[in-house]
Amino acid sequence: MATDYSRLLRARWLTGLLLLISMLLWAGHGSLAYIKVASPLPVHTLLETATVVIFTSVFIVCWNAFGGARKKSSVILAVAFLCTAILGCMHALSFQGMPGFPDASDMHKSLLFWILSRSFIATTLLGLALSPEDSDVSPLQAYLVLIAGLLATAGWTYTVFAFSDLLPLTYIDTAGQTSFKIACEAGLTGINLITAYVLNRDIKQKQDAEKNTQRLQIDRASLFLAAMLLAISEVYFALYADSSDLFVVIGHVFQLFAAIAIYRGMVAVNIHTPYTSLAETSQNLARSAEELNLQRERLSRMIDTAIDGIITIDDTQTIILANPSAATLFGYEVNDLLGISLNTVLPERHRKVHGEHVRKFGETGATRRRMGGNFEDFYVTGVKANGDEFPIEASISSQFEAGKRYYTVIFRDITERKVAKEKMALYHDELTQLSAALQSIREEERKHIARELHDDLGQLLAALRMDLSLLQRDDVLSNKSQKTVSSMDQLLLTAITTLRRIATDLRPRALDEGGLYFALQTLQKDFSSRHGIHCELVANEEQLALDDARSTAIFRIVQESLTNVVRHADATEVDIRFERNPHLLRFTISDNGKGMDADDTRKARSFGLVGMRERVKAMQGEFKVESQPGEGTSLEIQLPLAATSDDL
Numbered sequence: 001m002a003t004d005y006s007r008l009l010r011a012r013w014l015t016g017l018l019l020l021i022s023m024l025l026w027a028g029h030g031s032l033a034y035i036k037v038a039s040p041l042p043v044h045t046l047l048e049t050a051t052v053v054i055f056t057s058v059f060i061v062c063w064n065a066f067g068g069a070r071k072k073s074s075v076i077l078a079v080a081f082l083c084t085a086i087l088g089c090m091h092a093l094s095f096q097g098m099p100g101f102p103d104a105s106d107m108h109k110s111l112l113f114w115i116l117s118r119s120f121i122a123t124t125l126l127g128l129a130l131s132p133e134d135s136d137v138s139p140l141q142a143y144l145v146l147i148a149g150l151l152a153t154a155g156w157t158y159t160v161f162a163f164s165d166l167l168p169l170t171y172i173d174t175a176g177q178t179s180f181k182i183a184c185e186a187g188l189t190g191i192n193l194i195t196a197y198v199l200n201r202d203i204k205q206k207q208d209a210e211k212n213t214q215r216l217q218i219d220r221a222s223l224f225l226a227a228m229l230l231a232i233s234e235v236y237f238a239l240y241a242d243s244s245d246l247f248v249v250i251g252h253v254f255q256l257f258a259a260i261a262i263y264r265g266m267v268a269v270n271i272h273t274p275y276t277s278l279a280e281t282s283q284n285l286a287r288s289a290e291e292l293n294l295q296r297e298r299l300s301r302m303i304d305t306a307i308d309g310i311i312t313i314d315d316t317q318t319i320i321l322a323n324p325s326a327a328t329l330f331g332y333e334v335n336d337l338l339g340i341s342l343n344t345v346l347p348e349r350h351r352k353v354h355g356e357h358v359r360k361f362g363e364t365g366a367t368r369r370r371m372g373g374n375f376e377d378f379y380v381t382g383v384k385a386n387g388d389e390f391p392i393e394a395s396i397s398s399q400f401e402a403g404k405r406y407y408t409v410i411f412r413d414i415t416e417r418k419v420a421k422e423k424m425a426l427y428h429d430e431l432t433q434l435s436a437a438l439q440s441i442r443e444e445e446r447k448h449i450a451r452e453l454h455d456d457l458g459q460l461l462a463a464l465r466m467d468l469s470l471l472q473r474d475d476v477l478s479n480k481s482q483k484t485v486s487s488m489d490q491l492l493l494t495a496i497t498t499l500r501r502i503a504t505d506l507r508p509r510a511l512d513e514g515g516l517y518f519a520l521q522t523l524q525k526d527f528s529s530r531h532g533i534h535c536e537l538v539a540n541e542e543q544l545a546l547d548d549a550r551s552t553a554i555f556r557i558v559q560e561s562l563t564n565v566v567r568h569a570d571a572t573e574v575d576i577r578f579e580r581n582p583h584l585l586r587f588t589i590s591d592n593g594k595g596m597d598a599d600d601t602r603k604a605r606s607f608g609l610v611g612m613r614e615r616v617k618a619m620q621g622e623f624k625v626e627s628q629p630g631e632g633t634s635l636e637i638q639l640p641l642a643a644t645s646d647d648l
Helices: 002-027 040-064 072-094 103-130 139-162 179-204 220-239 246-305 324-330 348-364 415-472 479-506 509-513 516-531 548-569 598-602 607-618
Strands: 309-313 319-322 368-371 381-383 389-401 404-413 534-538 573-581 584-591 622-627 633-640
Touching (some): 002 246, 040 072, 072 139, 103 220, 220 246, 324 381, 389 415, 415 607, 516 534, 516 548, 548 573, 548 607, 548 633
Antiparallel strands (some): 309 404, 381 389, 584 633, 622 633
């Protein structure tokens, strides 16, 4: 922008100098009137022709500045300068009675063409200085504007030649220029001064609207000089007395200099700009190529040093890229993999299916997808060079280039992970079986201990109480002895009650004698009476007609749940509901206690929940805990009825 301003300063100094000289000439106009041009016609014609040629050059550059992608500004400027050149040519042809034109009206016609051409150039420069909003135009729109401009110019030309008498007079042979013509010159001078002011202001305010390379490039300092020269020339043309006056030649010279300044301000800039842009484009291309090479080298190093294997194949499944890790995983050299079919590193049984998977993936239009992520389904399997197979975890991406589709697979050998997963699954199964076996053994031990307590120790205590009752009936005993025997009887009764409760806790006889329904009823009543918590059981005997193993497991789950309610829930109500269909038994145990956080269910010491979960898992069921602090806890268990007790 500093360069633009320095050019403006030079243009202003030159304009000031020319204006000072012109003002001196204008002041001495009377004394210079005697100086005449000996042969005005050739001089005027030569100067006007040079101006027309320059304006035609401006048209050519503005029209072709952007090729097929024209802008509104370039089209309007091109058409305006072409019309100006045509009208200027008509002015030169009709000047001073050219052959074929009547002498009486030639100067009038010539000056009409002059005013029209100067009006076109003055208004065009003003519009260019104002820099209106620009936009793209199609080739059709550009040619329509060109045709409209040519038709308008032809219309004006025809009007001047055919109806010049109807137009305001511009020249009278005996009087010279008319007031109308001088008024037009004054108006054109004013327009050119306004244009110069706007251009000067924009440069000073650094408002260069042509920094956008998609618009017509102009040199505002040169156009400022052109506008000032045109304004000065209009004054000369307004002051001359006849066509041989020296001021006419001076005015044409200023006009020619103005045309040269316009050429410099528009044509030279737009001729220079493509070469400058081309040089900049070449530099940008070279810079982009260098950056592309750097990125390519960086990507190549990343691929070569990647731990995961990377392979790219084309739509025929031919390997076109492989990194060292991929070659190592398959037991090949990198060069050995290039150019061979992907089927070479796939098991024969998977080749057809894998090829179909890849083809369908390409048809979906997806760009990437995970492959072989499930440990239970290792359909992505590789084959080493020695024939060994190994599982692969991979992801595939797709890209379309130059009309062909390419697939890139990033993969890793997960043999160790698969083996570890299988071992963990085996250990888990063994632990589950061990847990089931321990539960069974524990239940058998409980049943045995409960039976021993009830049948043996219980019978002994009952017999001892019977003997003690007989002893109480003996009259020989003193009162003191009677009291002692009565106390012993109460102790025996308490011992028998406690023994029955312990035996029931270990293994309720109702479970063996009456089934699960009656065992749960007994448990419900005992729980309510012992702890003062209302417990409701919603079930019927038919729903709970199950085998011994399932009956025992369900009873223990309910028993453990009620124990947890007493220990942790601070509840006042418990609801136990059973629902059954031919294939599924579902029951829930809900309380209105304080609930618990989700983390509490995963605590290492939550053995009660762990035991219940293991019992349900042993029956291939589902166990779910729902609890929110302050909203109680609900256990939901679903057991399939298709399995038999042998599964347990």
